[in-house]
Amino acid sequence: MSHAFTRIPRARLVQAVLALLLAGPFSIIPAHASELATLLVAAEDELQVEVTKKGLGKEVVIKKGTREWYMMIEVTQDNTVVVRQEKDKEAYVVDESETHDRAMTKAEVDVAIEDFINSVKTQVKKK
Numbered sequence: 001m002s003h004a005f006t007r008i009p010r011a012r013l014v015q016a017v018l019a020l021l022l023a024g025p026f027s028i029i030p031a032h033a034s035e036l037a038t039l040l041v042a043a044e045d046e047l048q049v050e051v052t053k054k055g056l057g058k059e060v061v062i063k064k065g066t067r068e069w070y071m072m073i074e075v076t077q078d079n080t081v082v083v084r085q086e087k088d089k090e091a092y093v094v095d096e097s098e099t100h101d102r103a104m105t106k107a108e109v110d111v112a113i114e115d116f117i118n119s120v121k122t123q124v125k126k127k
Helices: 010-022 030-045 106-126
Strands: 048-054 057-064 067-075 080-088 091-100
Touching: 048 067, 048 106, 057 106, 067 106
Parallel strands: none
Antiparallel strands: 048 057, 057 067, 067 080, 080 091
8 A cells, every 4th residue: 555645653753743842942841741742642542544535435544553454445336345454564464355246335335434443443442
């Protein structure tokens, strides 16, 4: 899966923001720095969910730290292709696809995407 732009890993972004806030003449008070660090770490623990419409289907990318989950549902008038992937760092843990011999409805696509998001949330909570 390739993107048109390079994303900065969240951990590096957090480090850069903290370094900027703690350095120089405009540094923040140390007591506030620990509160900010706590907020940034809490934000790091949250899932980043991005759902995009893709033709008649949809795609979802979910990220947390070095883990990434991906689902794409591509719908044509004759069939539906569903791709699911899970990556930890650069290694694929899950990479599967299935083809259905009919087009999924918009409602079915929405339910499948929501179910996928909820299953990832449940999986993350258990760990």
